[in-house]
Amino acid sequence: MLSVDGIRAGYGSSEVLFGLSFEARQGEVVSLIGRNGMGKTTTVRTLMGMLPARAGRVAIQGRDLANQAPHTVARLGVGLVPEGRRVFGSLTVEENLVATRRAGRGASGWDLPRIYQLFPRLGERRRQSSRTLSGGEQQMLAIGRALMTNPLLLVLDEATEGLAPIIRQEIWRCLDVLKREGLTIVVIDKNLAEMRTLVDRHHIVEKGRVVWAGTPDELSGQPELAQRYLGL
Numbered sequence: 124m125l126s127v128d129g130i131r132a133g134y135g136s137s138e139v140l141f142g143l144s145f146e147a148r149q150g151e152v153v154s155l156i157g158r159n160g161m162g163k164t165t166t167v168r169t170l171m172g173m174l175p176a177r178a179g180r181v182a183i184q185g186r187d188l189a190n191q192a193p194h195t196v197a198r199l200g201v202g203l204v205p206e207g208r209r210v211f212g213s214l215t216v217e218e219n220l221v222a223t224r225r226a227g228r229g230a231s232g233w234d235l236p237r238i239y240q241l242f243p244r245l246g247e248r249r250r251q252s253s254r255t256l257s258g259g260e261q262q263m264l265a266i267g268r269a270l271m272t273n274p275l276l277l278v279l280d281e282a283t284e285g286l287a288p289i290i291r292q293e294i295w296r297c298l299d300v301l302k303r304e305g306l307t308i309v310v311i312d313k314n315l316a317e318m319r320t321l322v323d324r325h326h327i328v329e330k331g332r333v334v335w336a337g338t339p340d341e342l343s344g345q346p347e348l349a350q351r352y353l354g355l
């Protein structure tokens with residue numbers, strides 16, 4: 124479904140990705156994990172067309188995405204929940220959601236009632252200016268915005284960062300619902316224990332490459348991996 128094959132990318136003369144590869148099959152939830160600065164966000168930027176791939180290939184359902192403009196990548200079905208939960212603070216919750224609405228694709232058909240069903244708090248606050256939302260509610264809104272594009276693939280970069288445990292649980296619950304509906308998801312996160320039941324396959328990113336891939340059980344069966352690559 125998603126295939127990232129040997130991508131190289133960086134900023135100016137500094138190279139960050141050195142032939143990074145991973146895959147997500149239809150309906151799978153896969154993670155990119157690893158210490159800070161190893162290239163996870165750079166991978167997302169390259170995937171989304173925000174940063175050029177200097178080599179390699181990114182394809183979704185066999186269609187080449189490498190070096191397409193971000194709006195083209197979005198139109199082809201990749202929904203991004205960016206790091207830092209960027210929402211338009213001056214707009215209301217509902218205006219934020221409507222701004223990214225795109226007509227139904229496949230069976231998904233996300234609309235306002237479905238978003239409010241998934242996140243009742245957003246429904247309660249729909250006329251409220253987004254800047255008055257809590258961090259957790261802003262994150263829910265960022266996810267809602269990505270869903271309103273009716274993505275085939277959802278990419279979440281540190282969606283639970285800085286959130287209280289109870290709010291993180293709410294985000295995981297929502298991702299679980301999306302997985303059961305068959306959405307393919309790439310998640311970057313540090314909470315390994317909380318991802319355990321959600322993720323089908325972890326990918327450890329180290330210095331711009333995927334150095335290990337396996338299930339959450341395989342990862343917890345090899346504590347030296349977490350020690351070596353995740354600093355745990």
Ligand SMILES: Nc1ncnc2c1ncn2[C@@H]1O[C@H](COP(=O)(O)OP(=O)(O)OP(=O)(O)O)[C@@H](O)[C@H]1O
Nearest residue numbers: 134137139157158159160161162163164165166328
């Ligand atoms: N805009 C930029 N210009 C130059 N270098 C950058 C830029 N953004 C990131 N880098 C560098 O690229 C490397 C990889 O960063 P990246 O953000 O992809 O890592 P990460 O694995 O996502 O870690 P983090 O969890 O800290 O975001 C780091 O050395 C970082 O300093």
